[in-house]
Amino acid sequence: MKTTGSGFWQTATLLLVGVGIVLFALSGFLTPLLGTVLSPLVNVQEWLATRYMAVYEFVTVPRDVATLRARNQQLEQEVTSLQAQIIELQQQLREAQVLYALLDFARSNPQGGQYVAAAVIGKDPNPFLKYVFIDRGSDDGLRRGMPVITNQGLVGQIDAVTATAARVRLITDPSSIVNVRIEPHRSEAQLVGSVTGDLTVEMVSQDAPLQPGDLVLTSGLGGTYPADLLIGQVISVRKQSNELFQSASVQPVVDFSTLQAVLVITNFRPVDFSPLIPTSVP
């Protein structure tokens, strides 16, 4: 019974001391003391944690590097595959854009009539000549002399046809001559190609107020091309008072180096003047 009473007082004392410490701690009286005691303990804990992490990394990192390498390789393969897909999709997008542009042009020019779309499949092997080959021929209604355009402007004229392909003479060919009208002053002139692929308007009257920025369109004269097809823009004028005509360099609206798809105007037939040309009678 004595022991039980002594135990009770001991417990009560400890409880009181504990409650007292808690109350002191809550009221802030023990903060300096706790700080003094806990600071070295925290330092020791930190030291231990750092050493433990070092040992842990030493043991586990080699396995992680192997895992990371495998994962890296897998991701690199995925990146390569995705890049290939992107390139393929970009290519398809470019082709689709070209075809959509041609389709838009054909829809927005209902008065122009009938068009046949064709892909450019080759270029003449002779570097002096500016001809391309397209994948449509007489089976698709193509005939010699039909004008070839893109949604941007005039490309050229069909020069030769087989059943499934055709050869197109570009307006940049040295032998190409197109009758043109220069806007806004409506001057008539001739557009000629060259061996370098540059375009020049010649035979422009000295009175014409030719200046950079003027638009060059087909005039329809001669019946070789329909009128009002855009060709390009004047970039520089050569005018000398001692010459009969002035001339100018023309920047074509069509980029002939990246020509992929074209439209052939199938309801336009060039006028054949040959019966009207007088021949010498023997």
Added chain:
Amino acid sequence: MLISLLGIPIFTLLLMLQLAIVSRLPLLQGTADLMLLFVIAWSLHERVKHAWQWTLIGGTLVSLVSATPFFVPLIAYLVATAIGRLLQRQVWQTPILAMLLMTFVATILYHGITYLALFFNGTALPIQESISLVTLPSTLLNLIFALPIFVIVNDLAHWVYPVEVI
């Protein structure tokens, strides 16, 4: 006869490569001419016995496809073959040098004939621009392509004309 006809698919394949790829890879305004290089390499090879027939096939194919007037490619290829066969008999020990020499000469010759043909056809080209922007770049490209074509033609000649073991 069969060996001569073998030239048709080979030149057709070469022509397709020429139209679709090589002609679209210009240096200034000049392009390489695979058909001409093949004709030269074929005519220079000592084992080849049907050089003229193959040249006729290649020249006719190019003349039919190209807009060049008066069958100029055929004429130029035949002249190149004639010079090549002559050279093959004279300088038989250094075929690679002969190939490079022939490439240079044949390209100049082909472009010269083309220039004259276009001139007589009514298209007068400025000679200085033609040489500096077309002929010289084309010659350089042909010289670059000459060695690989020579190697390919060499292998083809060994395949078409195998050594007879007695």
